[in-house]
Amino acid sequence: VMPYESTRFCDLSEEDLNEYETAFSEILQNAIHRFKPDIIHSHHLWIVSSLARQLFPNIPMVTTCHGSDLRQFQNCPHLQEKVLLGCRKIDVIMALSEAQKKDIIRHYNLASEKIMVTGAGYNDRLFYLTSKPNPDPVQLVYAGKLSNAKGVPWFLRALQSIRAPAWQLHLLGSGSGTEKEQCLVLAKEMGKKVIVYGALPQNSLAEIMRHSHILILPSFYEGLPLVILEGLASGCRIVATDLPGTREILGGSDADFITLVRTPRLRFIDQPYREDEYSFEQNLKKAIWQQIKAASRCAKIELSPVQEKLDSYTWAGIFKKVKEAYERCLT
Incomplete structure (x- = not known):
């Protein structure tokens, strides 16, 4: 349930799903025609990523898994075939963690070498250490x-x-x-x-x-x-x-x-x-x-004790891994 008016995927009818896919197909085709991308980078191993892979099989594609897509995959078994149809053909998948990589392999039956663990980054220009207030309270x-x-x-x-x-x-x-x-x-x-x-x-x-x-x-x-x-x-x-x-x-x-x-x-x-x-x-x-x-x-x-770990998860640190995923996708 999202913090705005929404309908859960598990509650969508077949007609609803067809309208959803038709709407996104039109938007995706317009975007590809306008931007002519060298790479498609989608988010979530879910319906729209599967759809994009089927619509544009000749454009290299990278997808970031976030975790909520894995939850949906398990909560909506009736949609799994629709999701797998395109998602299994994605060139490179970026996982947030080693544990998530194992979950992707298990649920989507994908080869390990297709999946890179890139993690996610925080903005170290916003989140940084300063003096703390008096701890009372x-x-x-x-x-x-x-x-x-x-x-x-x-x-x-x-x-x-x-x-x-x-x-x-x-x-x-x-x-x-x-x-x-x-x-x-x-x-x-x-x-x-x-x-x-x-x-x-x-x-x-x-x-x-x-x-x-x-x-x-x-x-x-x-x-x-x-x-x-x-x-x-x-x-x-x-x-x-x-x-x-x-x-x-x-x-x-x-x-x-x-x-x-x-x-x-x-x-x-x-x-x-x-x-x-x-x-x-x-x-x-x-x-x-x-x-x-x-x-x-x-x-x-x-x-x-945790500084080295924090440094590896800054935006700059994460983008190095994302760039590597793009390069792998293009080779």
């Missing part, structure tokens, strides 16, 4: 969709029972429907301790992160969580679920300003078993409380 930040898949209700319930040291949460992001409303109700119960912003532009997000002490990402599913890189670069301590993409970013770091929480067992790709919810909430509470205590004693962290 300790400033927490969450940035992402207000939804169950992001673990937000469990995170907010975990926060409710942390009384000390003093903290304040900056809740950034949008959502829709009952899940968003549930998150806002939980936030409202904590009064002035939670500031709700809605969706913000990158420069505003960066400013809040530079003045925060801890970034929290309780998601049940992520490709490569870019927000963790942005938070680290801004000098935030990290509390996050131990998803494969997160572990890959942090590279086995044993820095005391990073705490990974065990992800609960999932019934579906992003829905926990009910009997595991309480223990997940308690583990999250413990991790957050420990980092709040640490931040209250020392507001600033030393980034040297």
Whole structure:
């Protein structure tokens, strides 16, 4: 569910899908006629990328996988054949992580050599370390969709029972429907301790992160969580679920300003078993409380243990890998 009026792919009728493909076919053909590209670079291993490959089989094509496409692939088995028809013929696929590469190979039955792990980059001109405010209260930040898949209700319930040291949460992001409303109700119960912003532009997000002490990402599913890189670069301590993409970013770091929480067992790709919810909430509470205590004693962290990793994920570092994907596609 998107934070604007939308229809889920799983709810589209055959007629809806035909209209969707017809509309994009016309737009794609106009774009190719106008720009005459040497390479097509699409995003998401999903319907439009498959369509583009079928419409323009003679133009080299690169596609970036983001993770949400893999979720759709698993959630919409009736669309898999339509997706695979073109996506299996894409020349080079860029994955966000090694874990995601394995998922692409498994679900799309693609050769390993077709897939490059390029990762994703953050803007180091926006996200950088400055002096931190007095940690009384300790400033927490969450940035992402207000939804169950992001673990937000469990995170907010975990926060409710942390009384000390003093903290304040900056809740950034949008959502829709009952899940968003549930998150806002939980936030409202904590009064002035939670500031709700809605969706913000990158420069505003960066400013809040530079003045925060801890970034929290309780998601049940992520490709490569870019927000963790942005938070680290801004000098935030990290509390996050131990998803494969997160572990890959942090590279086995044993820095005391990073705490990974065990992800609960999932019934579906992003829905926990009910009997595991309480223990997940308690583990999250413990991790957050420990980092709040640490931040209250020392507001600033030393980034040297993760600096090399951060450098490799800047926009400049990532574009080197993207350029390599383009060159491979053309040879």
